[in-house]
Structure formats: C-alpha cells, structure tokens
Amino acid sequence: MALCKSLSPSPRNLSCGQRYSRFPTRPVRIGYMQPNDPTRAVDTPIDTILDGSRFVRACLRRPVDRTPVWFLRQAGRYMQEYRDVRKHHTLVEICKQPQIAAEVTITAAEKLGVDAAIIFADLLLPLEPMGLPFEFQAGEGPVVHHPVRTAEDVRALRTDRTDDLAYVARAIQKVATHFRDRLGIIGFCGAPFTLASYMIEGGGSKNYIHTKQMMYRDSLTWRLLLDKIVTVLESYCRLQVQAGADVIQIFDSWVGALGLADYRDYAFEASKRLVRSVQAMGVPVIYFGVETGGLLTDMAATGADVIGLDWRQPLDEGWRAVGHGHAVQGNLDPITLFAPLEVLELRVKEILRAANGRPGHIFNLGHGIVPTTPVENVQAVVKMVREFKLENGNG
Numbered sequence: 243m244a245l246c247k248s249l250s251p252s253p254r255n256l257s258c259g260q261r262y263s264r265f266p267t268r269p270v271r272i273g274y275m276q277p278n279d280p281t282r283a284v285d286t287p288i289d290t291i292l293d294g295s296r297f298v299r300a301c302l303r304r305p306v307d308r309t310p311v312w313f314l315r316q317a318g319r320y321m322q323e324y325r326d327v328r329k330h331h332t333l334v335e336i337c338k339q340p341q342i343a344a345e346v347t348i349t350a351a352e353k354l355g356v357d358a359a360i361i362f363a364d365l366l367l368p369l370e371p372m373g374l375p376f377e378f379q380a381g382e383g384p385v386v387h388h389p390v391r392t393a394e395d396v397r398a399l400r401t402d403r404t405d406d407l408a409y410v411a412r413a414i415q416k417v418a419t420h421f422r423d424r425l426g427i428i429g430f431c432g433a434p435f436t437l438a439s440y441m442i443e444g445g446g447s448k449n450y451i452h453t454k455q456m457m458y459r460d461s462l463t464w465r466l467l468l469d470k471i472v473t474v475l476e477s478y479c480r481l482q483v484q485a486g487a488d489v490i491q492i493f494d495s496w497v498g499a500l501g502l503a504d505y506r507d508y509a510f511e512a513s514k515r516l517v518r519s520v521q522a523m524g525v526p527v528i529y530f531g532v533e534t535g536g537l538l539t540d541m542a543a544t545g546a547d548v549i550g551l552d553w554r555q556p557l558d559e560g561w562r563a564v565g566h567g568h569a570v571q572g573n574l575d576p577i578t579l580f581a582p583l584e585v586l587e588l589r590v591k592e593i594l595r596a597a598n599g600r601p602g603h604i605f606n607l608g609h610g611i612v613p614t615t616p617v618e619n620v621q622a623v624v625k626m627v628r629e630f631k632l633e634n635g636n637g
C-alpha cells in the first residue's frame with residue numbers, strides 16, 4: 243500500500259489490486275475483473291474499439307476489429323530519433339530519466355503507428371537494487387561486475403529496495419498520461435531464469451555453464467536465488483501496474499537454452515509464481531521466450547494469458563502447442579524486415595492466415611528489431627497488418 247501512495251495520483255486513478263479503464267466515465271472492459279465485480283463495465287462494441295483496448299482485448303482472447311500489432315524493441319538503434327538521444331545519454335541514463343524514457347517510448351510508438359507502447363527500460367535494471375551493479379560496454383552488451391556464484395553471494399542479495407526503481411513507474415505514468423486509452427501500455431521484466439542467468443554469468447552467454455552448474459550442483463541455492471528474484475520482480479511489476487501498465491510482458495529470452503526436463507525442474511515454478519502474482523494485480527501477462535518450440539506447452543502451463551512465439555515454427559503449429567485457451571504473440575523473423583516488400587508481405591500474410599481470425603493473436607516479431615533494420619519496412623508491416631482481410635471474410 244505504501245507504494246500506491248508514493249505513486250499517487252496515478253493518471254488512471256488506480257487503486258491497489260484493481261484495474262480500471264483509463265476513462266472512468268467511458269469504461270472499456272479490460273483486465274481481470276471478477277464477473278461479480280461492481281466496477282465491471284459492459285463490453286465495448288467491436289466497431290468502437292480504440293487501439294489500446296484492441297491490444298488488451300486480444301491478450302484476453304476477446305474479439306477485435308483487426309489484429310493488433312507492435313514490435314519487440316520498437317524503440318532502439320534502428321531509429322534515427324533514438325540514435326540522436328543516445329548521442330547525449332547512455333542507455334541507463336535514458337532509463338533513469340522518466341521524461342526522456344517516456345519521450346523515447348512515445349516517439350517510437352507514434353512513428354510506427356502501433357497499437358501498444360512498451361516502456362523504455364532494460365531487463366537488468368532490478369539488478370542494481372539487489373546489490374549487483376552493471377554497465378553496458380560498447381559492443382559487448384551488459385557486464386555485471388561481481389557475478390553471483392556462491393550460496394553466500396545469493397544470501398547477500400537484497401530484496402527490499404525495489405522502490406529504487408520508481409523511475410520506471412514515473413516514465414509509465416508519463417506515457418499513460420500522453421496516450422490515455424489510444425494505445426495499450428506494456429510494462430515488463432525479465433523472467434526468473436533469464437535474469438538469474440545474467441546475474442550468474444555476469445553477462446550474455448553461449449552455454450550457460452555457470453548457471454547450469456548452480457542449478458545442478460546446488461539446487462537449494464538456485465531456488466533461493468529464483469525466490470529472491472521473484473520477490474523483487476513482484477514489487478517491480480506492482481509499481482508498473484499501479485503507474486498505468488495495462489499488460490506486463492515477462493521476457494524469458496534465453497529459456498530456450500534449457501531442455502524440457504530442466505525447464506520443469508528448475509525454471510517452471512518460479513515463472514508460474516511470477517505470472518500468477520502479476521495476474522492477481524489485475525493485468526494480463528505475456529510470457530515470451532526464444533527457441534522455445536519444445537517448451538511451449540509447459541510455458542503455457544504457467545497460466546500466462548499470452549505466449550510469445552518465435553519464427554522457427556508456423557504460427558498455427560505454435561498456437562496448437564500452446565493451446566487455444568491462450569493468446570499468442572508473434573511471429574515474424576526480425577530479419578525478414580530486410581527482405582524486398584513482396585517477400586515481407588508474403589510472410590506477414592502467412593502469419594495472419596495461420597491465425598485465421600481466431601481471437602487472441604497479437605502480431606509481432608519472433609524477437610527484437612536489430613539495429614540496421616530499415617524503419618520504412620517496419621512501418622510497411624504495420625500497414626499490411628492494418629489492411630489485412632482474410633479471403634473468407636473472417637479477418
């Protein structure tokens with residue numbers, strides 16, 4: 243509750259644990275309200291859906307007028323406007339200055355004409371209040387100065403300073419104030435496994451040797467580490483939801499390094515705990531990973547509303563593995579954005595046809611936009627998705 247107070251007044255007039263429309267006078271039915279919740283509004287007719295509710299509705303598998311679209315890493319180095327800001331500020335400086343983080347978020351979303359804005363932040367920000375300073379070294383990605391390797395290192399991690407991340411919440415408030423309910427606003431965090439891998443390896447990794455060593459050799463310490471990470475992420479996500487995030491995306495970017503048995507034994511429970519507690523805050527959860535073809539059914543068993551699909555299998559096959567009781571997000575290969583427009587259009591349409599108008603598809607890439615991507619091709623994909631109609635008229 244203290245957190246609620248410290249952030250109020252929220253642009254969306256939120257109270258803890260409850261999600262309302264951003265316009266109390268014209269409620270849009272979003273989020274998880276109980277069927278007997280007196281604040282629950284009448285469903286919005288499809289022809290009056292605004293972009294923000296289109297995205298949130300799709301997360302909840304409700305019918306929409308057209309497929310919502312946004313892009314992983316839509317604010318980044320491929321965009322001149324972002325490069326201009328980066329001339330004057332480091333990545334972490336941008337994250338820590340709510341006005342700049344909000345501007346970067348808003349500029350990218352408006353330039354592309356997407357249905358959702360993901361807050362500009364980074365997966366690693368929660369490491370700092372846990373007692374693990376890091377930096378981004380040019381060309382090398384993130385470096386954690388003192389990686390976590392022993393039981394003692396794990397015991398020393400702090401879980402009581404998540405309020406230090408309030409700058410992310412302030413950026414979300416600014417974005418929410420700007421967009422009102424024109425766009426869905428996505429908050430995010432890393433998944434326990436992926437975040438643990440950065441903490442243990444000290445940066446990116448190819449084989450995750452130190453991470454898997456801790457898992458296999460000292461599973462008690464591994465579990466304590468995941469437990470502490472989940473505790474921090476719960477508070478972090480709560481900050482974001484209270485500030486106005488409509489949806490939380492949990493990035494398990496590197497979980498594809500695990501075989502199914504290891505996912506079940508060492509990662510699943512912690513992810514599930516995080517998914518469930520974020521949902522209890524009243525917002526849908528997107529659970530995303532890469533090279534997860536063999537894990538999809540189990541990832542869906544966390545109960546996440548939406549599962550991210552990469553491009554390595556057709557969308558309909560991935561959706562079957564996930565189960566049609568969940569929404570899916572994806573799944574264009576980000577490098578297709580370098581193809582001629584005809585090829586790009588072919589692939590975009592294949593994905594939309596595979597979704598076949600079934601409620602619960604959010605168009606996206608299978609992973610993030612890479613730095614040299616032509617912006618106009620990203621804009622072209624938005625247009626293709628907006629204009630797409632299924633041949634049988636269901637689109």
Ligand code: CP3
Pocket residue numbers: 313314315316317318319328333360361362363364365366378383384430446493495610
């Ligand atoms: O538009 C958006 O998507 C929002 C911003 C965002 C960033 N990081 C900013 C950023 C998001 C959602 C992230 C999440 C993130 N950070 C992930 C999960 C997403 C994924 O790709 O699976 C991961 C693994 C990280 C950690 C991280 N941050 C790495 C490995 C790197 C280096 C990568 C590189 O290409 O150099 C970063 C840096 C980073 N975070 C950049 C951006 C825009 C690019 C570097 C820069 O501006 O200097």
